[in-house]
Amino acid sequence: MNITDVRIRKLREDGKMKAVVSLTFDDAFVVHDIKVIEGQNGLFVAMPSRKVGEADYRDIAHPINQETRTMIQDIIFEEYEKAKNLTGEEFFEE
Template identity: 55%
Template sequence: MKVTEVKVFPVNEERLKAYVSITLDDCFVVRDLKVIQGTSGLFVAMPSKKRKDGQFRDIAHPLNQETRAMIEDAIFAEFEKELKAMGASLENLKRQKAPGSFDDGDDY
């Protein structure tokens, strides 16, 4: 399986950085993935739905780490192109912490 297309829709919000749609093998589309600024940097959130109990549950997600990495790599590559077009850098975003998080320098 290959990611054959990635469409990135940048968002200017505090934690949410972009919505993403991907196409797999030119025949299956997954929409509403998100690039989010987390406490440890950027990550890709799979499409999810809020349940009646208030928790979110993934609608679609990779079943193994290899597939997750393939999807994330494709998304971050396209996201970086979008950032460059806007004059920003993926490396700078990946190093940033989410607003409200802190790093006191203690790694234990």
């Protein structure tokens, strides 16, 4: 399985949510609404989820093992840093 496309769809400077990402796997399957969140210990990736009950959320899609989670996080963080450092373009959402 290869990640063949990473799209930073929204990028924010304020608040805890820093970006919304879409990943394409093997040019055949896409996962939308992956979030880059600023937590107490730095950035982390939150998989797409839906609300279940009053205050609980359940992931809709997520990696099964740590190796895959690390691969996904590494490529998302790399593309996030590139998007943040774009010059001459207004990339941040208001």
